[in-house]
Amino acid sequence: MQRDLPALAGSQFDLLVIGGGIVGACVARDAALRGLRVALVERGDFAGGISWNSLKIVHGGLRSLQVLDIAQARHFVRERRAWLTIAPHLVEPLSFAVPTRGFGRESAMLMRAGLALNDLVSANRNEGVVASRRLPAGRALARDELRTLAPGVFDRYTGGALFHDAQLYSAERLVIALIEDAVRAGAIVANYSEAIGAVNEDGRLTGAVVRDALGRESGERFDVRARMIVNAAGAGAARVADMLTGREGVASSMKGIALNLMLAGDERVQTAFALTSNDEGRLRRLFVVPWRGRTLVGTAHYPCEQMPASSAELEPYVERFVREVAAAWPTRALSRESILLVHAGMQPLPHGAPGAKTHGPPEHTIIDHANNGTPQLLTATGPKLTTSRAIAEELVDLVSARSGRTTRPCETATKPLASTPPGDVAIAVARALAADRAGMPDDVVTHLVRSYGAGYDALLAMVREQPELGARIEEGSPVVAAQLAYALDNEMAMTPDDLIERRTELGPTARATHRSREAVRAATDAPEHKR
Ligand SMILES: Cc1cc2nc3c(=O)[nH]c(=O)nc-3n(C[C@H](O)[C@H](O)[C@H](O)COP(=O)(O)OP(=O)(O)OC[C@H]3O[C@@H](n4cnc5c(N)ncnc54)[C@H](O)[C@@H]3O)c2cc1C
Incomplete structure (x- = not known):
């Protein structure tokens, strides 16, 4: 795929996608596969925003099950299965140990009920998935087995449960593969191209002014014209929505920051596992995930008005999280110096914050700006990487209906990426x-x-x-x-x-x-x- 700005400037598109993270990439692929003429602009590089920062877990809805939100859990199971089906080279099974002890929230009895419910809700989790990517049923773990899987972590526990979820091999390569598919289906895409203004004709939004941020032409502006625009600008979505509607506050900005820490890998640890931590009086579960010879710990959520502009501004959040992990996992002897990399990205309000959802993963919202007099614009806010394909499907359904074009049905839950190897x-x-x-x-x-x-x-x-x-x-x-x-x-x-x-x-x-x-x-x- 090549960066071809004249092709962007010289055509009339059915859909302009603003943002080349996982959501924009999914929207562009879906729309192009349905036969729409698609443009995508990304102000930096593809996958350079929040999508770069994930814990790489393709969630199967375990947290939804904890609060008995069965519909949401089934949605996550469906989306996890879709990723295992369409991108089996980039998504793989991940086992998770959860320790048990005593009575109450951490008891073996409750965990057994959780295992049974999870198996029931995810009964069709492997439909259409190749053999090497199928997820086994969960099972109870004896004390010794738990200690072998995660040595030195759970000495005070009497047993546990082993669940199965999925994990990305590489979030960046997944975004690139999705964008390549969109291009193969006819989309015109460009990185380092920022949407900086609205193009309006006869009082209607008909496109966006785009600035080329590179090289000799840097600063050069051109118009990209489209019947519909999907704003998938991640943390920048609120600003883009205001800019394109000419109004203020039409999409709420994200008010939370999420963090992961990357540590050196520990070859003895054979599974991901959960830790119970205490964030200034609030108990929460953190996940410790082996990934590519490293260990990821996350995800912490803190209230935050806007993304820290420098590492110095980010540092207080990092130090707070390091303290929290060090207390929850004393045998790892964690210090600030042992952190190899920090992931940080804006997210919707963290759970438990005033005005936020009280349970489960944050929900996504699609804002239909028909309600603000701009029916040509849709904004996606607060998605998970796991559910980005489904959000894209919803968005492209709306785009197809509104653009007046007859389109093919959505295929993205089952059609493998073009790069998926044939067979297993x-x-x-x-x-x-x-x-x-x-x-x-x-x-x-x-x-x-x-x-x-x-x-x-x-x-x-x-x-x-x-x-x-x-x-x-x-x-x-x-x-x-x-x-x-x-x-x-x-x-x-x-x-x-x-x-x-x-x-x-x-x-x-x-x-x-x-x-x-x-x-x-x-x-x-x-x-x-x-x-
Ligand atoms: C620490 C952390 C851990 C996480 N872990 C997980 C996990 O394990 N599993 C999971 O499912 N989810 C996880 N998430 C959530 C998930 O990563 C995000 O929800 C998802 O990546 C958001 O994708 P996006 O495309 O909406 O945003 P982004 O990836 O940020 O993409 C938006 C893009 O829009 C571009 N843009 C902005 N303004 C403009 C403009 N004016 N013109 C052109 N382009 C513009 C940006 O440069 C950016 O690249 C995690 C998030 C964080 C922060």
Whole structure:
């Protein structure tokens, strides 16, 4: 996919999507697959906003079950199944240990009831899912088993339960794969293109003024015209809604910040697990999740008026969360220095805050601006990554109805991404390992199939032609130089950060050193990539 601003400026679209996070990507894919003519603009890089910061859990509604919200739990089960079906190379099963003891909220009896209810509500969780991505039924854990799965964490507990959920291999690669699908279906997309104003004709919203934020043309403005606009600008959605409607306060801004901490991995820990923590008198569950050789801990939610503008402003939130985790998990001996990376992003009001929902995951809202006299605009606020596909389906249903175009039905819950390998992804990995692989080691081959799916063949061909592209960039990471060249040629990577943070996992796994910067410089300096 290529960044083609003249194509954006010179066409009339059915739909303009503002924002290239997971929600915008899902909307663009869905609408383009239904036959709509779609444009998408992203002011930074794709997946560079809140979507970069997730705990990578594709939730199956366990928290909804805790408060017996069965309808919401079933919605999460459906969406988890959709991701396991359409992107099995990028989404995989994740087991979760929850400890039990005594009577009351933490009792084994209550947990057994939870396991039974979860199995009942998620009875169809594996329909259409390939064998290696199916989720087993949950089960009770004996004390010794619990201690083996998470050594040193639950010594005071008498047993536990093992649940199964799903986890993203890479949030960034999922967003890129969705956007590539949209482009394949005809969408025109551009990163580093910010919507900065409304285009109005005869009192109607007919598009957005867009600013090119890059290079020689930086600051150049052009209009993108569309019958309908979906505002999927994440934390910027309230501002974009005000800008496009010409009114103030038509969408409420997010008033909470969410945080995860990334720590060094612990090979002994074989499962994700829950900790009970105390945030200034309020008990809550935190999740400790093994991911790509690292450990993620999250998610903390704190009231916050706007995203801290610097790491110094973010620091008090980080320190508060580090204190909370250190108290909840004393055997890990956590300090500020042991944090490799912090995820932070704006979210709707945290649970328990005045005016917020009292239970379960925050709910999303679709604001139909027909109510403010702008029927051409829809705004999505407060979605979860897990439910972004469903939100997109709802949005595109509205867009189709309002644009007056006859469209094909929504297919996104079952139609695999174009990059999904045919058959079972586990077999695709095994085949790639058994075939000629240009000397690349097991972990690199596995990583490339997981990251690119059917696109692995293109990277393999590059390494065959130029064996030095098969070299690891960082010790302990399976990322190879071919990925940089591939991203520059095919994935609209425009800056060094795009390559390190969002086309490869050098940044997201906190493994980027000066070697990554040097490899990026070598790739961008290559004559064929000189911009
Ligand atoms: C710490 C943390 C952990 C989380 N963990 C999970 C989890 O485990 N599971 C889960 O399901 N969810 C999780 N979430 C929630 C989930 O990550 C978000 O809800 C989701 O990523 C939001 O996606 P989005 O597309 O709405 O927003 P974003 O990813 O922020 O995308 C919006 C995009 O719009 C762009 N934009 C803004 N203004 C403009 C403009 N004027 N013109 C053009 N572009 C613009 C931004 O640059 C941005 O890229 C977590 C969130 C946080 C913060």
